[in-house]
Amino acid sequence: MSNSTGAAVRFEKVQKSYDGEIMVVKDLNLDVAPGEFLTMLGPSGSGKSTCLMMLAGFEPATNGEIYLNDKAINSVPPNKRGIGMVFQNYALFPHMSVAENLAFPLKVRGISGADIDKKVKRALEMVELGAFGNRRPAQLSGGQQQRVAVARALVFEPDLILMDEPLGALDKQLREQMQYEIKHIHENLGVTVVYVTHDQTEALTMSDRVAVFEDGIIQQLSPPDELYESPQNSFVAQFIGENNKLSGKVTAINGKVCEVLLDDGTSVKSEAVNVSAIGDRTTISLRPERVEVEPEVSMDNMLSGKISEILYLGDHLRIVMEVAGNKEFIAKVRNRGELRPLKKDQTITVGWAAGDCKALDPVA
Amino acid sequence: MSDSTSPILTADGTPLKAKLAQTTRRLRIKALLLTLPLVIFIIITFVLPIGQMLYRSVHNPTGIMVTPNFAEAIQEWDGEGLPDDRFVEIFVKDLALAKKNREIGKTVGNLATRVNYEIPGSRSLITSTARKAKNIKEGPYLDALIKINKKWENPAMWLTLQRASKEYTASFYLAALDRKYDDKGDIVMADELYQIYIPILMKTLWLSAVITLLCFILAYPVSYLLSTLPMKTSNLLMILVLLPFWTSLLVRTTAWIAMLQTEGIVNDFMVFLGVIGDDGRIQMIYNMTGTIIAMVHILLPFMILPLYSVMKTIPPSYMRAAKSMGASTTYAFTKVYFPQTIPGIAAGTLLVFILAIGYYITPALVGGNDGLLISNLIAGHIKSTLNWSLGAALGTILLAVVLVFYWVYNKLVGVDNLKFG
Numbered sequence: 007m008s009n010s011t012g013a014a015v016r017f018e019k020v021q022k023s024y025d026g027e028i029m030v031v032k033d034l035n036l037d038v039a040p041g042e043f044l045t046m047l048g049p050s051g052s053g054k055s056t057c058l059m060m061l062a063g064f065e066p067a068t069n070g071e072i073y074l075n076d077k078a079i080n081s082v083p084p085n086k087r088g089i090g091m092v093f094q095n096y097a098l099f100p101h102m103s104v105a106e107n108l109a110f111p112l113k114v115r116g117i118s119g120a121d122i123d124k125k126v127k128r129a130l131e132m133v134e135l136g137a138f139g140n141r142r143p144a145q146l147s148g149g150q151q152q153r154v155a156v157a158r159a160l161v162f163e164p165d166l167i168l169m170d171e172p173l174g175a176l177d178k179q180l181r182e183q184m185q186y187e188i189k190h191i192h193e194n195l196g197v198t199v200v201y202v203t204h205d206q207t208e209a210l211t212m213s214d215r216v217a218v219f220e221d222g223i224i225q226q227l228s229p230p231d232e233l234y235e236s237p238q239n240s241f242v243a244q245f246i247g248e249n250n251k252l253s254g255k256v257t258a259i260n261g262k263v264c265e266v267l268l269d270d271g272t273s274v275k276s277e278a279v280n281v282s283a284i285g286d287r288t289t290i291s292l293r294p295e296r297v298e299v300e301p302e303v304s305m306d307n308m309l310s311g312k313i314s315e316i317l318y319l320g321d322h323l324r325i326v327m328e329v330a331g332n333k334e335f336i337a338k339v340r341n342r343g344e345l346r347p348l349k350k351d352q353t354i355t356v357g358w359a360a361g362d363c364k365a366l367d368p369v370a
Numbered sequence: 371m372s373d374s375t376s377p378i379l380t381a382d383g384t385p386l387k388a389k390l391a392q393t394t395r396r397l398r399i400k401a402l403l404l405t406l407p408l409v410i411f412i413i414i415t416f417v418l419p420i421g422q423m424l425y426r427s428v429h430n431p432t433g434i435m436v437t438p439n440f441a442e443a444i445q446e447w448d449g450e451g452l453p454d455d456r457f458v459e460i461f462v463k464d465l466a467l468a469k470k471n472r473e474i475g476k477t478v479g480n481l482a483t484r485v486n487y488e489i490p491g492s493r494s495l496i497t498s499t500a501r502k503a504k505n506i507k508e509g510p511y512l513d514a515l516i517k518i519n520k521k522w523e524n525p526a527m528w529l530t531l532q533r534a535s536k537e538y539t540a541s542f543y544l545a546a547l548d549r550k551y552d553d554k555g556d557i558v559m560a561d562e563l564y565q566i567y568i569p570i571l572m573k574t575l576w577l578s579a580v581i582t583l584l585c586f587i588l589a590y591p592v593s594y595l596l597s598t599l600p601m602k603t604s605n606l607l608m609i610l611v612l613l614p615f616w617t618s619l620l621v622r623t624t625a626w627i628a629m630l631q632t633e634g635i636v637n638d639f640m641v642f643l644g645v646i647g648d649d650g651r652i653q654m655i656y657n658m659t660g661t662i663i664a665m666v667h668i669l670l671p672f673m674i675l676p677l678y679s680v681m682k683t684i685p686p687s688y689m690r691a692a693k694s695m696g697a698s699t700t701y702a703f704t705k706v707y708f709p710q711t712i713p714g715i716a717a718g719t720l721l722v723f724i725l726a727i728g729y730y731i732t733p734a735l736v737g738g739n740d741g742l743l744i745s746n747l748i749a750g751h752i753k754s755t756l757n758w759s760l761g762a763a764l765g766t767i768l769l770a771v772v773l774v775f776y777w778v779y780n781k782l783v784g785v786d787n788l789k790f791g
Binding site (some may be wrong): 085 | 687691692693695698702706709
C-alpha cells in the first residue's frame with residue numbers, strides 16, 4: 007500500500023510489454039489530481055493508448071502498480087473499477103436505443119427503474135439530446151453519437167472518465183465544437199478526466215496538463231502554455247505547434263543564455279534549455295510567429311534570409327525562406343493592413359530575441 | 371415553391387419521371403441481359419422440374435389411359451353400394467381391350483399397380499380378372515366378376531377404381547401423410563403397419579434440429595475464436611474449417627466408416643483403453659448416431675461461416691465498453707455480444723436445418739435402417755418402387771415444410787436480419 011497521496015490516479019513505475027522484447031511503456035510515473043483534465047498526447051505507437059488501457063483494466067501492467075484513489079487496482083477487473091470510458095468509435099450498442107444504452111451501466115448496478123429513467127433523462131439533457139432517447143445509435147449523426155457516448159460514460163457518476171481519441175472520427179468543425187462541450191461538462195461536473203489524443207490542438211485547448219508521450223516515455227508533463235512556450239526537448243518542440251530548427255554547436259554558456267555557432271558559420275544567442283557543456287551539439291527551436299521580418303529595432307539575433315515562397319492566409323502571411331542553411335525557415339507575419347513590399351527571391355533581414363529561441367537536444 | 375400537383379419538369383420541358391426512365395432504360399436492359407443466362411438456366415433446371423413435380427403429385431392418368439370408357443362412365447356413379455351392371459359391363463370390355471392391345475403405359479398392369487397403391491394385395495385381382503374378361507360374354511357382369519373373385523363384392527374396390535379414373539387426385543398426398551380412404555370413401559389413418567411417412571418426416575425434423583443444435587454448440591466458440599485471433603492464425607484455422615468442404619463427400623463418409631465401425635479406430639481405441647470390453651463394442655455407424663455424427667461434420671462450415679462473418683464485424687470495444695460500465699463478462703456477453711450475433715445464428719441455423727432436412731447421400735451411406743431420412747424414402751420411390759407420384763407428393767410436402775420454416779423464421783428473426791456471410 008502506498009501512502010495517501012490524494013491523487014485520483016497514480017502510475018508507479020509502470021512498464022508494459024506485449025511480446026517480451028519491446029517495452030511499449032517504459033517506467034511510467036504519473037499522478038493525476040482529482041478534478042484534473044489530463045491529456046496523454048503523442049504520435050501513434052507512443053504508448054499513450056496502452057497506458058489508458060492499463061488504467062481501464064483491459065491490459066495488465068507488466069510491471070509496476072496503478073492506484074485509483076490510493077487503492078492498488080492491478081488485480082481489480084475492469085468492471086469493478088468504476089471508471090467511465092468513451093471509446094474511439096463510441097462503442098454504442100447498436101441493438102439498443104440511446105436510452106437503453108444509457109441505462110445499461112445503471113441496470114448493471116441494480117438501480118431501480120424509476121431512478122434509471124430519471125438519470126437517463128438528466129444525462130441526455132446534459133448533452134442536449136433529450137428528444138433522442140428512443141432512437142437507435144445508427145440513426146444519429148457522428149456528433150450526436152459522440153455526445154451519447156459521453157453521456158453514457160457519465161451517467162453512472164464515476165469519479166474518473168477515460169477518453170480514447172473520442173473526437174477522431176468527427177470533421178474539423180464538429181471536433182472543435184465538441185472540444186468546448188467536453189471541456190464545459192468537465193468544468194461543471196468536476197470529474198477527473200484522462201484524455202488520449204494525437205491531436206495537439208485538442209490537447210492544448212482542453213487540458214489542465216498535457217503529458218507528451220514518445221517511445222514509451224513521458225517527454226514532458228506541463229500545462230498547455232508551458233508546453234508551447236518552454237518545450238524541454240526537441241521532440242516536444244516539434245510535436246507541439248510549428249517550429250524552425252537550426253542546428254549548431256554550443257560555444258559559450260552564460261547562465262540562461264548560450265551562444266551557438268550554426269553549421270553555416272553564423273552565431274546565434276539562445277536560451278539554454280537542454281544543453282550542458284560547451285562543444286555540445288544542439289538544435290535551436292524557434293516559433294515562426296516570434297520571427298520579426300525587417301525589424302525596425304535591433305534584436306539579439308539578426309540574420310538574412312532569401313524568400314522562396316509567400317503564402318497569403320488572410321490573418322497572416324507565411325513566408326518560407328532560407329536562413330542560415332535551413333531552406334524551410336518559416337516566418338508568420340501578422341496581417342496589420344499595411345502593404346509589405348515582399349517578393350520571391352528577395353533577400354530580407356529577420357530577427358528574434360534570444361529568449362524566444364530554445365537550445366535543445368540535437369536532432370539529425 | 372413548386373406546385374405539388376403538377377409534375378416536375380426538366381429544363382427542356384419533359385416530365386422528370388419520363389426523362390429519368392429514359393436515361394435508366396439502357397442500364398435496366400443491360401442488367402436484364404447480364405442475368406438472362408442464369409434466369410434461363412434456373413428456369414430449365416429448377417422451376418420446370420419443381421413444376422413437374424407438383425403436377426405429378428396430383429396427376430392421375432392411369433385409369434383414363436387403361437380403361438378410358440369406364441373412366442368416363444363411372445364418374446356418374448353415386449358411390450352407394452355396388453355399381454350398376456352397365457358400369458361393370460363397360461369396365462369388363464375396357465379391361466379385355468387393354469389386355470388385348472398391350473400398349474405401353476396403357477396395360478392392365480399399370481392399372482393393377484395404381485389400385486394396389488390404395489388397396490394392397492389387389493394387384494393380382496385386376497390382372498387375373500383381366501385374363502378372364504374376354505370370356506365374359508353376357509350379364510349380369512357384376513355376378514360374373516364376383517364368380518371370378520369374391521373381392522369384387524367389396525364396394526371399396528369400386529370406389530378405388532372410381533378414384534383412379536379421375537384425372538387429378540389427392541390420393542398420393544393422403545398416402546404421403548399416412549392416410550387412406552376407407553370402405554365408405556372417407557379419409558382415415560392408414561393401418562398402423564403402413565404408417566411410415568409421418569414418423570420418418572418427424573424423425574427427419576427432429577434429427578435436423580439435433581444436428582443444427584450440435585452444429586451451433588460446436589460452431590459458436592470456434593467462430594468467436596476465429597473472429598478474435600490475429601489474421602495469420604485465423605486464416606490457418608479457417609482452412610481447417612473449410613477442409614471438409616474441399617474433401618469429396620464420399621471420401622469423408624468413407625473416413626467416418628473407417629473410424630466408427632464396430633471394428634473401427636474409435637472402438638479399437640476404447641477397447642485398448644479399457645473403457646469398453648471387447649464384446650461391448652458400440653455401434654456408432656449404420657444407425658442414427660452415425661447419421662448425426664457425419665452430418666454435423668459435413669454441415670458445420672455452414673454454421674461457422676455466417677457466425678464468423680457476423681462476429682468479425684463486432685468490434686472488441688463493445689465488450690470493453692460493457693465491462694467499463696460495470697458488467698461482468700457473463701452479463702456483457704448475454705446483453706451485448708450475444709444479441710449482436712443473432713443474425714449470424716439465424717442464418718447459420720436456417721442454413722444447416724434446411725440442408726439437413728433434405729440431406730440424402732450421408733444417411734444413405736452411414737444411416738443404416740434407423741438413420742434413414744425422408745429424402746431416402748423419396749429417392750426409394752423414384753428409383754426402386756417407381757411410384758413417382760408418391761415420391762413427388764413427399765417431395766412437395768418436404769418443400770412445403772421448408773417454406774413453412776422459412777416463413778416462421780422470417781416472423782421471428784426477419785429475413786433482412788439474416789447474414790449469410
